[in-house]
Amino acid sequence: MTLLTKLCLATFCSATILIVTILPAEYGIDATGLGKKLGLLALSKSSNTTSFKHELSFNIGNYDPKAERINESVQGLIHLEEVPFQSQVIDIEIEDLGEVEYKFIMPSDTSFVYSWEVLNSRGEGVYYDFHGHPSSADAKHYPDKFEMAYARGEGTSQNGSFTSPFSGYHGFYFMNIEEGPIIVRLVISGYWQDHQEMYRAIEGKVIKNVKF
Structure with a gap:
């Protein structure tokens, strides 16, 4: 063929x-x-004869090209922030038998992503407590000594993302449970108004305690 x-x-x-x-x-x-x-x-x-009955609907208002801010958007896809985006690498030195609390001042419903790690770990690392509480000015709107816990445990590292449920101070408490001094490196990106070390103690003796 x-x-x-x-x-x-x-x-x-x-x-x-x-x-x-x-x-x-x-x-x-x-x-x-x-x-x-x-x-x-x-x-x-x-x-x-196949027909599609589902119709897409969006919660979008009329578009104004001259507006400085669009207050409505597709829910869940974008959240506009009043504070600028920031990134920080923060090394927190913790003495032997030391404790440190590091907080970020955040409006409600703002977010950051974070990662912390004990750089020179030789054992169990730290006891950590990730939590938040309102400022003293807003405390009257909450129960007495109110604070909200987000995560706690022991370890040498943690990665995550966080959205503040209320305006106030949100951050990390670290207790050194190793022998000798350590460094906790915190890498964080997102939205906050300010940040600082709020508390430090060595062998139970308070070295620093910032009122909020």
């Missing part, structure tokens, strides 16, 4: 499949009548 003969045979087979099966099933064109006998015409009718 020559190459030309093979090409002609392949073309003939393809054309036959197109006319006998594909055109009746997809488009309802049945030139030979075999599509009806084989039940292929029913397939074209069912595909043509």
